[in-house]
Amino acid sequence: MTNEIIIKSIASNRVRLKSDIFSTKTNIQLIEKEFEDLFTSFRDNIACKSIVFTYSLNVTFDEIFEKLNRLFNISVSIPASNALCEQSSCSNCNLKKHDEKSWKRKIFEFVLLSGYAIYIFVSENILGLTIAATPFSLVGIISLIAAIPLLKESYEDIKQKKFTLHTFMSSTLLLAVFFGEATAAFEIIYILRGGMLLEEYIANKSREEIQNLVELDVKKVYILNDGVEIEIDIEELKQNDTLVCRSGEKIPVDGVIIDGSAEINEAIINGRSEPDFKQKDDEVFAGTVCERGRIFINVIALGNETYISRTMREVEFSLMQKSPSELEADRLANKLLKLGTLLTVGTFFLTGSFTAAFSTMIVMSCPCATVLAASTAISGGIANGAKQGILIKGGEALESVGKSEVFCFDKTGTLTTGKPVINDILTFDDIDEKTLLSYAAMAEYRNSHPIANSIVKYAKEKNIEIRQDVLSEIIPGFGVKSNIDGKRVLIGNKALLTRFKVSIKEHKHEVTTLLNSGKTVVLVALEDKLLGLLSFSHEVRPGTKEMIEDLRSRGVKHIALLTGDEVKVANAFALDFGFDSVFANQTPQGKADAINELKNRYNGVVMVGDGVNDTYAMSKADVAISFAAGGSEAAIAVSDIAITHSHPEDVVNLYDLSKKSLNVVNQNYYIGTGTNLIGVALSALGRLTPVGAGLIHIGHTVGIMANSSRLAIDNNS
Structure with missing residues (x-):
């Protein structure tokens, strides 16, 4: 017996299979056993x-499938030759690329449909004319032509022997047109086309942001060839070449330093605002910057x-996966479809x-009540959030915040501003401050180092005269x-003082105490004598401790710190601000693993971050929140919610807004479900015409929107 394997996606040396x-x-x-080495x-x-x-890069795609075939006797539903992407192509084959011409055509079609919708409204409601239907x-x-995209999706579902909303809606719309209710069919099709257009726009926008991130702006590079530095196009660069990188240049590759040393800004990888000192045998990564x-x-x-690039592919893949709530919604929708069919046939x-x-079918086929109950309430919540500088990208995100038991926070750039500030000044041997x-x-x-800038700024604030003719040698690291x-x-x-044989033995205790506190x-040494020291910490955003206390008082069960900082620094920060757990010295993968660990223990995990290094963890969380002020474009693109002012108290405001929105959603469900039940009952009794079924939708729409509007104008949310 032959086993079928479907290639769902493939990007370079990463593959997803289904069977x-x-x-x-x-x-x-x-x-796992047979492919352990591959x-x-x-x-x-x-x-x-x-x-x-x-x-592994030394293994081919065909070799893997040949081995799978020996194990399971497989057949591949999509030929490998057709599935493979070029090196510069999409990061996931099952994602449709954005077609600019197709997009413009869809916009043009929707504008035409909007014009015709206005014509129908004016004719029937203002001029009192009757439109032939x-x-x-x-x-x-026009309704049949406008329904073509929906009919195509329905046809694909039928081919796969699936009974979905598209199938049910298509059947209803076709019957509506052929039995003289074309106007009602047009209204439903118009709304659906608008929703499909918005969904495609959001998906393409997010994909473009991620793609722009991994595209480096480096065009030319220098390589070492027989001891001579030669400039070449980056496309000519190959593995095992020796790349030369100097101060101020962006590193375009992953590699290992074989000579030299430099201070490298790796904020895109680890989120640290201060550069790391790298020397021979240390790893470096693409997208980081050689500062000095x-x-x-x-x-x-x-x-x-x-x-x-691999991290961004993982982010994109994670974003494609449906959350548990979405899967539950699919199951509920399937049950409602079956119920609608049963009620229609039964009637x-x-x-x-x-x-x-037919009236029953119209009542049950158009999911207005279910959609509007949540969407209008969430829209009101989103509008209220926007007034406060909280940009919420979707209804599920707003709903999920109030249901989440865990809030995770990045430290640098999220809870701190990334600016070092002076905390302590200690002087020795009668030296004054x-x-x-x-x-x-x-x-x-x-x-230009951030700490140097902080020292100079502090001295100026103290009105200390600073001579500008002093020559200094910067020693990286x-x-x-x-x-x-x-x-x-x-x-x-x-290490600097040790290098120049300046002893700090007498004051080792003070130095160690400060280092241990994070x-x-x-x-500061003059000749061979230690004059004193300055200690620094990152400026913490005002309201951080209050935010943590308020979240806990509202029922959040666990608050975690996820950071690239060293263990001592992270633990000291977590202790001061009352975190329940801390994950220190974390890479992007490590942060994502921490999110998965917490998801296994709690219901609903929120991740709050600001940098590229947070995006993978954000994509794994149930809700991703970015602090947008000074945050990376990638984090903002991946996030479900962006807090524009980066105020910690806005996280609490968002939580409260979510709870209030959920309450209104539940109220709207009662309104929508109640009117639908009344509509089905009247249809079964022969008291409701197809036009009356449409009026049912108008009635509960007005009631739901009126109820939801309270959220939009509520200034106490």
Whole structure:
């Protein structure tokens, strides 16, 4: 027997497959064992009968399928040759690429439909004219043409032997047109076309933002060839080439430093605002910036194989997966479809009246009550949020916030501004604070490092005179060496003073205490004598502690800190602000794993972040919230909700707004369901015409919108 395998997606060396083969734990375990040496990562989803894996670069796609064939005797429903993407193509084959011509055509078609909808409204409601609604009337022909996209989707469902909303709606709309209710059919089709257009726009916009992120703006690079640096186009760069990167340049590849050293800004990877010092044998990543220094890099990965590109592919893949609530909604919709069909058929057999049955079909087929109950309430909540600078991208996100038991926060850039501020100034051996700051500010005056800027700014605020003629040598990864009035001044870390044989033994306790409290320590030495030290921490956004306390008082069960900071720094911060757990020194993958771990223990996880390094974790969370002020475009694009002012108290405001919106949603369900039940009962009794069925929708629409409008104008949300 041949087993069919469907290639759902493939991007370079990453593949997603679906088959009945993957529905048993025995087969999954066999695959893990047999492909242990070939796969670099592997994930299964038995419930969906699918597996996702990446494989080594020295293995071909065909070799994997040949081995799968030996194990299971497979047939591939999509030929491998047709499924493979080019290196520069899409990151997931099952996503449709945005077609600019097609998009413009759809916009043009919707504008025409809008014009005709206005014509019908004016004719019937203002001029009092009667619009012919027969199958061969103008409105009937336009309705059939406008319904083509929906009919296509229905046809695909029928081919796969599925009975879906598209199937039911298509049947209803066709019957409505051919039995003289073309105007009602047109109104429903018009609303559906608008919804489909909006959905496509949002999907394409998000995909473009992610694609723009991984496209580096580097066009030319330098490689080392026989000891000579040669400029080439980046397209000519190959694995194992030696890339040369200098101060101010963006690194376009993943690789290992084989010579040189530099301070590298890796905020895109780890979220840290301060650059990391890198030297021989250290790894570097595409998208990071060489702020100071020169390094020679052995190229390991480029293009779609870089760490940031792989991370973005994972983000995009995660965004395609339906959440548990969406799956539950699908199951509920399926039940309602069956109920609608049953009631329609039952009405016909009980009454013998096609008109009564048709009225029931119109009541049950158009999901206005269910959709409006949530959508208008959520729209009111979204409008209220916008007034407060909280931009909510969808109804499910707003609903889910109030149901979530866990809130996770990134630290740097989210709860802190990323700006280092001076916390402590310690002086030794009768040196006064002003003298210490004067030496530090003069030495750091021309340094662009964030800590140097903070020292200079603080000295100016204290009205300390700063000479600008002082020459300083910046030593990447250590600090600054300067000459002031013929004397050597050192400003930097312990390693800098050790390098120049300046002892800090007498004050080791003070230094260790500050480091253990999570602060950054900068030492100041004159010649061979330690004058004192400055300690720094990142500026915390006002209201952070109050936000955590308010969330806990409202019933949030667990509040976690997810950060790329070192363990001591993260633990000290978490202790000060009352977090329930802390995940320190985390990569983007580590943060995503932490989200998954919390999802296994709690119902509903919210992730709040601001940087590219947070996007993978945000895509794994039930709700992703970005702090947009100063945040990365990628985080904003991936997030479900963007808090524009980055005020911590807005997270609490959002939680309250979500709870109030959910209450209004429930009230609207009673209104919508009640009117639909009345409509079905009247139809069964022969008291409701198809036009009356349409009036039922208008009636509950007005009631629902009036109820939801309270949210939009509520200033206390």
